[in-house]
Amino acid sequence: MSGTLALVPAAPGKRLGAAVLDWLAPVAILTVLLSFGFAGITSTRSAGLIIYDTSLLALLGSIGAGLALVYAFAVATVEGRSGNTIGNRLMGIRSADKDGYAPGLGAVFLRGIVTGAGILLAVLASVLVAVFKWFDAAPLILGPLLLLGTAWAAVVVVSSAWDRNGKLRGWHDRAAKTLVFDVVNGRNPVATGGIEGPYSFAPLDLPPVQHVASPVASRTPVVPGPVASETPVEPLPPAAHAVHLDTAAHPETAAHPDDAMDRTQVRAGVRQDAPEAVLRITLDDGRDFRLERTVLIGRNPAPAAGESQAQLLPVPDPGRTISKTHLHLLTDGTGLWVTDRHSTNGSAVTTPDGMRTALQPGVPAYVSPGTTVHFGDRTFNVGHA
Structure with a gap:
């Protein structure tokens, strides 16, 4: 791709940098809110039972989850329509579909599911911990899951490093049929006509454009024949007679007989409608x-x-x-x-x-x-x- 098409696949390091820049802030906010929520859990004993108050966890967890979902949808929408995110822009890369155009919301969503599978599993575990009140075991359950989820996401993002096809696609790219290009060292296909690019990047062996005659210009004109009418034809005015005399006196200026085919005589009393504009x-x-x-x-x-x-x-x-x-x-x-x-x-x-x-x-x-x-x-x- 780096030849005629002037395309450069994004390096794994740039991919990882863009992902960190995109998700560092929302993940940090969600982690802080959940930490405060778990720290705010209180317990009381009543009739020999331990009752946990998880209202603060539910409140902060809902706020954090809502913010994360809104952020994820906004990022996916922008990337789906332009191949761009905050991280992509700062690292000089763009996401694209298999033809080099904007990847679309569905493809970006699928890439996110594959990349964040480990994090989603940790979130599900957090819900189960809150529902079944496994708070004493929460650090032993959620800590390792979060570490594993983060490690999985990082490995998926840089998995293009093991792609034998020119390090073109990561595991998530293969699932979503997407590509990621370096637009600093190469061309941005999303803005310049996809993989094939504009005409300046097109292969030289393309067939020439076939010129087709205009359907308007090739339309055969219809020559009207004589029109029968009961209205008597008025005699020509003197000016018209002068024209005929002048033509007869100067045969070299006489019109060709075929010219009459293009001349229409306007009859008196006949209304002429304006032609329809086309x-x-x-x-x-x-x-x-x-x-x-x-x-x-x-x-x-x-x-x-x-x-x-x-x-x-x-x-x-x-x-x-x-x-x-x-x-x-x-x-x-x-x-x-x-x-x-x-x-x-x-x-x-x-x-x-x-x-x-x-x-x-x-x-x-x-x-x-x-x-x-x-x-x-x-x-x-x-x-x-």
């Missing part, structure tokens, strides 16, 4: 598309709920810089609403006066003919059909 887009590979009302563009666009009638325009993207459903277009014939569908690499528009503006994901932006829309490494121009 927009088209011209891709950077020369292909034209006439737009219907709702259009979805991407590598392999698919409609969401309520978009079953959308026009689907798949765009070839060897560099995988375009998301599967990258853009949503909505036209009224005179202008175009463009919405970025939370794509990985984002979108932007350049107005006819040269002003470029990045699109906010999920926020429609109105553009007029003459605008250029950028999505991934591809572009298209908006114009009239």
Whole structure:
């Protein structure tokens, strides 16, 4: 990967450093709260029975567990959408799926389960100790479990060191089908089009783009024939006679007979309706598309709920810089609403006066003919059909 693709797998040391930075604070807080909770347990004897007061443990344990869960969900959400965490950023690494894009919440959750299996076992043991009131044996049970859980997490994080495939994946990466890259010494695939990268990183033996003739330009014009009418044709005005005389006097300026095919005579009293405005887009590979009302563009666009009638325009993207459903277009014939569908690499528009503006994901932006829309490494121009 370090060749043409310019990718560098994250070193085990950087992985471990990122994990420590991410989880040191919440684990420390949870440990302190549980320690105070266990220290606050009191016992009284009543009728020959020992009654333990665990109200403080329950309170502090609930607060600590709640904070840890909220923190874990926030970290997993951010990493799932961007491959980034506080530790990843400070250590210069990024998590990714097998294609080099953001790993997703499910994959991050699975990695966390594998990594923190020992800690989860210690937490379960703490609950059992509180339920069955094994407080005298708590240090003998929870101490070793916490040490073993921490050791297991550290071993899993650095397990990529034993991967024979270029130290690419740890045990948790294999379970979740994820990758971790060093973005200081190599490329960040999440922000530059995945494993294959943008066109500058694409293999040189890719097939050339096939240029397809515009369906609008190739449409054969319909030549109207004579129209029967009971309305008498009015004689031409004197100006029209002058035109015919001038043409006859100067044969070299006479129009070609075929030119009459393109001329339409307007009859008196006939209403002429304004033509319906239609927009088209011209891709950077020369292909034209006439737009219907709702259009979805991407590598392999698919409609969401309520978009079953959308026009689907798949765009070839060897560099995988375009998301599967990258853009949503909505036209009224005179202008175009463009919405970025939370794509990985984002979108932007350049107005006819040269002003470029990045699109906010999920926020429609109105553009007029003459605008250029950028999505991934591809572009298209908006114009009239």
